[in-house]
Amino acid sequence: MNTLLAVIIGILTVYLAYTRYARRIDRNVIQSDPKRATPATLYMDGVDFMPTNRNILFGYHFKSIAAAGPIVGAIVAASLWGWLPALVWLVLGVSFMGWASDYSAIVLSVRNEGNSLSAVAYRLVSPRTRTALFLFIFFYLLLIAGAFVGIMAQVMDGQPKTPLGIILLVAMGLLLGQMLYRWKMGLLGATIITVGITFLGILLGPLPAIEGVFKGLNEALNAMTGGTPIVTYFDPTLAGFKGAEAKIMPSLLFWAIAICLFCYAGSVLPIWRMAQPVVYVGFWITATAMVLGLGGAAVATVVRPEVAQFQIPAFKGWNPQLGPAGIMPLWPMLFVTIACGAISGWHALIGTVGTARQIENEADMLPVGAGSMFAEFLLGLLALLAVSVGTKAPSPPATFANGLGGFISVWGVPVQYAVSLAFAAFIVIVLVVTQLIFRVMKITLTEWLGEVILPLRNQHVASFISVALAILLVLTGTWIYLWQLFGAANQLMAALSLLLVTVWLASVGKDWLYAGLPMIFMYLTTVASILVTAYNLYFNVYQPNLVAGRVIPVVGSGLMVLVAILLVVAALLIAVDGWRAFMKHLRRPAPAPGPAHARG
Amino acid sequence: MGWAAFKQFLYGLTGYEFVRHALEVRRELEAVFIVVTMGDLIGVPVLPPIYSLRLLPYVVPEIANWKRQMARRKEFWEKEEYDLHGV
Numbered sequence: 001m002n003t004l005l006a007v008i009i010g011i012l013t014v015y016l017a018y019t020r021y022a023r024r025i026d027r028n029v030i031q032s033d034p035k036r037a038t039p040a041t042l043y044m045d046g047v048d049f050m051p052t053n054r055n056i057l058f059g060y061h062f063k064s065i066a067a068a069g070p071i072v073g074a075i076v077a078a079s080l081w082g083w084l085p086a087l088v089w090l091v092l093g094v095s096f097m098g099w100a101s102d103y104s105a106i107v108l109s110v111r112n113e114g115n116s117l118s119a120v121a122y123r124l125v126s127p128r129t130r131t132a133l134f135l136f137i138f139f140y141l142l143l144i145a146g147a148f149v150g151i152m153a154q155v156m157d158g159q160p161k162t163p164l165g166i167i168l169l170v171a172m173g174l175l176l177g178q179m180l181y182r183w184k185m186g187l188l189g190a191t192i193i194t195v196g197i198t199f200l201g202i203l204l205g206p207l208p209a210i211e212g213v214f215k216g217l218n219e220a221l222n223a224m225t226g227g228t229p230i231v232t233y234f235d236p237t238l239a240g241f242k243g244a245e246a247k248i249m250p251s252l253l254f255w256a257i258a259i260c261l262f263c264y265a266g267s268v269l270p271i272w273r274m275a276q277p278v279v280y281v282g283f284w285i286t287a288t289a290m291v292l293g294l295g296g297a298a299v300a301t302v303v304r305p306e307v308a309q310f311q312i313p314a315f316k317g318w319n320p321q322l323g324p325a326g327i328m329p330l331w332p333m334l335f336v337t338i339a340c341g342a343i344s345g346w347h348a349l350i351g352t353v354g355t356a357r358q359i360e361n362e363a364d365m366l367p368v369g370a371g372s373m374f375a376e377f378l379l380g381l382l383a384l385l386a387v388s389v390g391t392k393a394p395s396p397p398a399t400f401a402n403g404l405g406g407f408i409s410v411w412g413v414p415v416q417y418a419v420s421l422a423f424a425a426f427i428v429i430v431l432v433v434t435q436l437i438f439r440v441m442k443i444t445l446t447e448w449l450g451e452v453i454l455p456l457r458n459q460h461v462a463s464f465i466s467v468a469l470a471i472l473l474v475l476t477g478t479w480i481y482l483w484q485l486f487g488a489a490n491q492l493m494a495a496l497s498l499l500l501v502t503v504w505l506a507s508v509g510k511d512w513l514y515a516g517l518p519m520i521f522m523y524l525t526t527v528a529s530i531l532v533t534a535y536n537l538y539f540n541v542y543q544p545n546l547v548a549g550r551v552i553p554v555v556g557s558g559l560m561v562l563v564a565i566l567l568v569v570a571a572l573l574i575a576v577d578g579w580r581a582f583m584k585h586l587r588r589p590a591p592a593p594g595p596a597h598a599r600g
Numbered sequence: 601m602g603w604a605a606f607k608q609f610l611y612g613l614t615g616y617e618f619v620r621h622a623l624e625v626r627r628e629l630e631a632v633f634i635v636v637t638m639g640d641l642i643g644v645p646v647l648p649p650i651y652s653l654r655l656l657p658y659v660v661p662e663i664a665n666w667k668r669q670m671a672r673r674k675e676f677w678e679k680e681e682y683d684l685h686g687v
Contacts, residue, residue, distance in 0.1 A: 045665040047623045055605045059612025180618065187615050276621065283614070 001083070003308045003385050003407075004301035007294075009091065010381045014374045017095035022103065022370045029511050030107050032362040039114030040358050049114060051360035054367055061355045062372040063283065065102070065347045068148065068430045069340030069490070070380030075387045075396040076483060077337040083388040084314040085334055090384065093335075093342025094377040097518035101494050103369035104501040104515050105348035109356030110365060112504070116353045117497060124503050124585075126577040129496075132570040134448055136493055139563050140346075141441045143486035145466070146473025148434045149263075150482070153256035153474065155397055155427055157249075160214035161205040165424040166431065168201030169285070170262055173278030181272050194277075195284045202285070202424040206416045218251035225250055233553035236326065236540040237480045243540075248475065256474055259431070260467045266435030267442050267463040275435055282432040289404065289425035290382060296407030297385050307406035310388045326536035332529040335522075336487035341380025343522065345493025347373065386422075397426055441466040472559065475552045478541050481533055485564060488530045492571050495522040499578045507585035527571055534564035627669070634659055634666050642670055 026032050043049040052060075077086040105117065112120050121129040156163055172194035179190040204210055229247035238244040266275045300308035319329045340346070351369060359365055383400060390403030404426075405419030413421070442462040450457045456465070473482060498519035505512035541557040637655050639646040641663065 043668060045627075045669060047620070047627045048669075053608055055608035056612035056616055059609040059614075060616050061612075063613050063617070187618065191614075272621065272625075276617070280614070280617075287613075 001310045001314070001388075002301045002305070003297040003310075003389060004299075006087065006381065006385055006388075007298045009087070010378055013091045013095060014377065017099065018370060018374060021095065022099050022366060025100070025514050026103070026366045029505075029514060030104075030365075032107075032365055034361050034363040036362050038110050038359045038362060039356070040360055043114065049357045052358040053360065054364040057355060057358055057360075057364065057368045058371055060358075061351070061368050062375050064350050064354060065340070065344070065372055066376045066379055067340075067433045069344060069346075070338075070376055071383040071400070071426065071429065072147075072151070072483065073338040073341060073487065074380050074383040075400045076480060077334055078312060078384055078387045079396045079399070080316070080320060080328060080337065081330055081334055082313045082315040083310060083384060085330055086338060086384050087381075089334055089338055090342050090377060090380050093338070094373060097494075097498075097522065098341075098343040098377065099370035099373045100514055100518060101343050101345070101498055101501075102347045102351055102373040103366060105351045105497050106356045106359065106365050106369040108501050108504055109352040110359050110362065114357045117349055117500060120352075120500055120504065121496075124500060124507065125574075125581040129574055129577055132574050133493075133496070134444070135566060135570045136489055136496070137349075138441070138444045138448060139567060140486065140489040140493065141437050141444065142466075142469055142473070143482055143489060143560075143563065145263075145434060145437045145441065145470040147479050147482040147486055148430050148437070149256055149259055149470050150474040150479040151397060152259050152427055152430050152434070153252055154395065155423065156255040156259070157218060157252045158394070159398070159423055160211045160218065161420050162423050162427055163214050163255075164205045164210055165198065165202035165285075165420075166427055169198050169281055169424075169428060169431075170278060172198045173281050174274060176277035176281060177273045180277065191280075191284070194281050198281055198285060199288075202421055203417050205424070206420045218254075221251040221254050222249050231475055231550075231552055233475075233550050234541070234544045234548065235478055236536075236544075237478055241320075256471060259434070260471060262431070263435045263438040264463050264467055267438040267466070268459050271439075275439060278435065279432045282428040285421075286425045286429045289408065289421050290379065292411055292413075293386065293404045293407040293422070294378065294382050296410035297382060300407060300410050303410050304406075307389060307403075307410065311390065312388050326540045327532060328536075329532065332525040333484060333532060335525045336484050336491050336529040338380065339487040339490045341377055341383075343491065343494050343518070345490050345495070345497055348494065348497035397423075401426060438463060438466050438470075469559075472552070472556050475556050478537070478557070481537055481541070482560065484529065484533050485560060485567075488526045488533065488564075489567055491522050491526040491529075492567065495519050495526060495571075496574055496578075498522065499574065499582075503578060503581050503585055506582055523571070523575065527568060530564045530567055530571075534561050537561050537564070630662060631666060631669060634662065638663070641667065 038051070040049050040051040044051060074086055074090070077089075108117075108120060109115060112123075115123075118129075118133050121133065156166070176190055176194045179185040179194070180187065229249055230253055231248040233246050234243065235246035236243040238246055266278065269275070297308070317330075319327060335342075355368060359368065382404075386403030386407065387396060387400045388403065389406060390399035390401070393399040393402055401419055401422040404422035405415060408418035408421060409415045442459055445462045445466060446456055446459070450462075455461045498515045502512045502516040502519055505515060537557050537560050542554060542561060545553040545557065635642075635644065636646050637652055638659055640649065640652060
């Protein structure tokens with residue numbers, strides 16, 4: 001297998017699924033009507049409800065949904081089961097489920113006056129579904145925050161060539177906010193300065209003098225305890241899943257705290273000051289790496305065949321032997337390990353509150369909703385290619401960076417700089433997302449418990465608690481389990497979104513199978529995956545560390561098991577309510593909406 | 601996809617978010633201004649009517665949107681919708 005063949009498979013998937021399936025559903029089931037007025041035109045307020053050109057909206061929606069999810073998921077899945085199952089799931093997932101979930105959520109909102117998912121759930125299913133959605137969102141954020149902080153700290157600690165670019169990214173983000181909003185500079189000039197300096201920092205990172213500084217810093221930090229770890233625990237996923245004692249060294253803790261401090265600032269400062277401009281600068285770094293990488297993957301077979309050949313096994317088994325790491329059956333675990341890129345619930349949430357209210361014309365719903373999902377699939381495919389061709393490295397992110405660096409080097413960039421750019425792109429994409437996660441966690445906590453626990457209304461208290469909970473999860477060390485639990489929460493949200501679409505389709509007398517069948521599959525798969533993860537956590541992390549009397553990992557893994565149980569309970573409640581609502585509407589389908597409002 | 605469409609796509613990826621944020625900030629400020637000056641319209645008398653009436657001609661174009669915005673229930677993640685990007 002080589003990368004050119006995989007790219008051709010990817011492009012064919014997009015073409016066939018879009019033209020042969022998605023368009024047919026849009027035309028025959030949804031019956032999108034360009035003459036029907038959309039909420040954006042009916043309730044135009046110039047801000048939330050704003051008719052927007054489809055090309056602009058495509059870019060906006062794609063940027064909103066594409067981030068670290070499709071990259072990390074593909075990396076982990078390929079290293080667990082091989083590249084073939086990951087590729088098959090990416091292709092089938094996006095063709096039959098992913099686009100349907102994203103597109104249908106937008107349709108649902110557009111046909112329901114621009115209402116959000118929870119508002120539609122409240123009306124069509126039951127009031128408590130909204131509460132369940134709250135639960136999902138908070139724990140989803142907590143899990144992803146823990147997983148991301150852990151993986152970033154490991155890369156920053158283990159790759160001294162990376163920190164300079166990241167530090168400059170943060171500084172340039174702050175500078176960009178100042179330039180745009182205080183000094184009123186033009187976007188183009190400010191972009192050239194800030195993005196240029198950040199690129200320079202990334203490229204200077206591998207210089208021995210710069211790398212030596214950060215290496216020296218790590219050594220000095222570790223010398224503070226005489227080379228003794230701060231925390232030791234048993235992690236069954238280490239050493240190629242043979243299990244080993246994980247040691248949290250002072251330098252790792254230092255980088256974890258530094259990342260959390262950055263995220264804390266992103267959470268409490270005004271959004272224009274830090275979070276938004278850092279995301280913007282980061283976008284250019286990752287977009288450059290991805291465009292160069294995808295192009296490189298396509299031409300590498302001809303130009304440099306040695307970087308285009310897959311290095312990892314195609315298939316490692318239905319249930320790879322993981323020793324003390326417990327069980328990892330391909331079903332259901334693959335389907336939550338790769339979430340975004342195949343199907344994602346978060347897209348539906350964003351689609352209903354943001355994109356759907358800017359749809360100018362019903363004919364735009366398909367290219368914007370489904371088109372963005374297919375574009376994200378290509379991002380996931382690139383990550384899979386990078387990790388499949390990457391030379392063996394100590395960690396999946398390092399393998400990914402080696403592979404992506406190889407693709408970028410096809411364009412004449414020296415390999416060490418290309419790998420440095422790939423590492424930086426990986427960290428940037430995870431970092432910018434993590435700061436946003438902490439920001440939203442703060443708000444969620446305040447909205448959820450602020451009425452009962454008054455101190456939570458203080459943004460510093462809410463942010464601090466969010467950060468502390470995430471660090472606790474990081475200290476469990478088993479971030480692969482953490483990632484899979486996050487994936488399960490995400491996929492359960494997708495199932496919930498598809499459930500709402502199914503109930504709505506039944507309520508208006510339309511064919512609901514295209515949404516209903518993926519919903520049933522995703523629901524059963526994700527509930528099963530949560531149970532498997534809870535089993536692994538309890539027997540392979542919680543109990544060994546309990547026997548060894550290690551408090552922090554016991555608390556951390558215990559917390560994760562508790563979260564898993566809560567997710568299952570919420571999923572069962574939603575299933576019961578959804579089934580009742582579905583049967584009610586199936587027996588007495590409501591009339592379809594009346595004739596379209598006239599468009600001017 | 602032609603060049604014009606590509607430029608629009610690029611704008612959607614980059615500057616569009618800043619424009620939306622600027623509009624949001626302006627709308628928030630205007631909403632406060634209208635509440636203070638025209639609060640009577642939603643039962644919140646703040647300013648003596650004489651001043652409200654003098655300002656009325658300038659505010660009229662925004663009143664319909666403002667009332668809709670005040671009446672619409674917003675979920676907490678909608679208020680911070682910009683913060684959710686890329687998760």
